[in-house]
Amino acid sequence: MSATRVLCIVGPTAVGKSEVAERVAGMVDGEVVSVDSMQVYRGMDIGTAKIPQEERACALHMVDVAGFDEPYSVAQFQRDARSCIDGLVSRAVTPVLCGGTGLYLDAVIDVMEFPHGVTGGEGRRAYEDLALTQGPEALHALLSRRDPPSAQEIHPHNVRRLVRALEMLDEGVSYAEQHKGLLKRERYYDAAIWALTMPREVLYARIDERVRAMFAAGLVDEVASLRERGIEDCATACKAIGYKEVLTYLRGQCTLGEAEELVKRNTRRYAKRQLSWIRRDGRARVVDMAQQDVEQVVERIVEDWRSR
Numbered sequence: 001m002s003a004t005r006v007l008c009i010v011g012p013t014a015v016g017k018s019e020v021a022e023r024v025a026g027m028v029d030g031e032v033v034s035v036d037s038m039q040v041y042r043g044m045d046i047g048t049a050k051i052p053q054e055e056r057a058c059a060l061h062m063v064d065v066a067g068f069d070e071p072y073s074v075a076q077f078q079r080d081a082r083s084c085i086d087g088l089v090s091r092a093v094t095p096v097l098c099g100g101t102g103l104y105l106d107a108v109i110d111v112m113e114f115p116h117g118v119t120g121g122e123g124r125r126a127y128e129d130l131a132l133t134q135g136p137e138a139l140h141a142l143l144s145r146r147d148p149p150s151a152q153e154i155h156p157h158n159v160r161r162l163v164r165a166l167e168m169l170d171e172g173v174s175y176a177e178q179h180k181g182l183l184k185r186e187r188y189y190d191a192a193i194w195a196l197t198m199p200r201e202v203l204y205a206r207i208d209e210r211v212r213a214m215f216a217a218g219l220v221d222e223v224a225s226l227r228e229r230g231i232e233d234c235a236t237a238c239k240a241i242g243y244k245e246v247l248t249y250l251r252g253q254c255t256l257g258e259a260e261e262l263v264k265r266n267t268r269r270y271a272k273r274q275l276s277w278i279r280r281d282g283r284a285r286v287v288d289m290a291q292q293d294v295e296q297v298v299e300r301i302v303e304d305w306r307s308r
């Protein structure tokens with residue numbers, strides 16, 4: 001394990017991670033490093049709740065690092081985020097990792113080795129086209145025929161991992177076998193993790209309000225602009241929550257109101273999975289945001305960090 005210390009703030013969407021992370025960073029001579037799988041893409045701003053440049057209280061890293069039409073894997077994120085963190089530490093800046101994508105956080109703070117095939121191959125476009133024309137179920141069926149153990153490991157609608165698993169098979173590597181190695185946790189950084197939570201009914205109300213605000217802020221126009229630039233041909237970006245539902249509306253397959261309700265529902269489901277990941281991981285110090293105000297939460301995290 002590296003001696004480098006990193007401070008991590010995780011939690012479900014809409015719980016208030018970004019505000020807490022910025023405030024903490026300001027008190028520990030730090031800068032924020034996003035660990036969000038969708039904020040890496042340029043142009044996907046409103047739907048990913050990206051803090052606008054002019055409203056950022058401190059430097060924010062690992063956002064807008066790739067075009068939405070570029071293949072950008074977790075292995076690439078691992079490489080770039082670690083380079084960013086090491087650069088901050090070399091300047092005596094505390095890295096404050098913030099986000100809700102569990103795999104991306106783990107890939108940075110834990111030892112994870114990814115096979116070459118995870119970054120792309122000649123078959124990627126064909127597999128993505130199959131998902132677009134016949135649906136993710138067709139990809140899952142193909143993987144089930146070729147590698148049943150790997151198919152059991154991946155949700156039938158997780159296009160990105162299905163494509164990855166098929167690419168790996170083309171290179172003679174089984175996703176299931178490789179995944180066993182990824183589950184062996186060994187720390188890469190000395191990470192202290194705080195998980196922000198709140199009662200589910202309170203969180204869900206915050207999610208609904210956030211989604212309403214996104215639509216009011218111009219989410220439909222953002223997605224329409226991305227559609228003109230080809231986001232529907234991008235298997236990863238077009239499946240992001242907020243974007244896939246608005247694309248359904250823009251195709252005339254549902255009403256605007258129905259699209260908004262779908263975004264709320266799917267975001268709530270995603271938050272539930274995020275909370276499950278926090279419980280499974282078991283390393284985080286849990287902070288109930290409903291029991292104290294933001295200032296108290298920040299003070300607690302900073303005090304804990306300084307006492308380590």
